[in-house]
Amino acid sequence: MAKKSFNELINSPGMPVLVDFYADWCGPCKTMNPIVQQVASEFAGKLKVLKVNVDTNQAAAAQYRVQGVPTFILFHKGQIVWKQAGAVPGHQLSQIIRQHVG
Template structure:
């Protein structure tokens, strides 16, 4: 994914964007995948979810100083408003997103 297109994606007007930095070899990432899919489905049309494989997109991972996976970053109006490294319970992820979904 080109840097410009990533920037365009996170600057989505009026819709928060959840970025999931993951790796195929990461156990906790695999555990979080169904939770991320559930959240994407729950907020369909109100939240954009982007999954970024850090092995294939090292520039994006470096730009956002991702040091471990999974790392979740929520952007609202192009600004980072929340960040969490490691697994996140579904209810906590929903609580954070709910603050920015209209």
């Protein structure tokens, strides 16, 4: 099966998609990693989680005006429904996702 493009993944008509824009050198990104993994487990089957390294995927970062890492963008049916730069407490991230997961 061919690898889907970033745009195909976020325009999925099914479930919302949380994109974690990160960099390997970013301390707050490393802090957020277990939280993002926990959210992925919590919403398994209801939410797709994508991690995008801004150093290796500069086009996607530029397309969504990611100016700092980590930046989180929640897409639903291809539309941005929430975006935040910086670390997010796990309970807050879960609460935001819960508002958009059917």
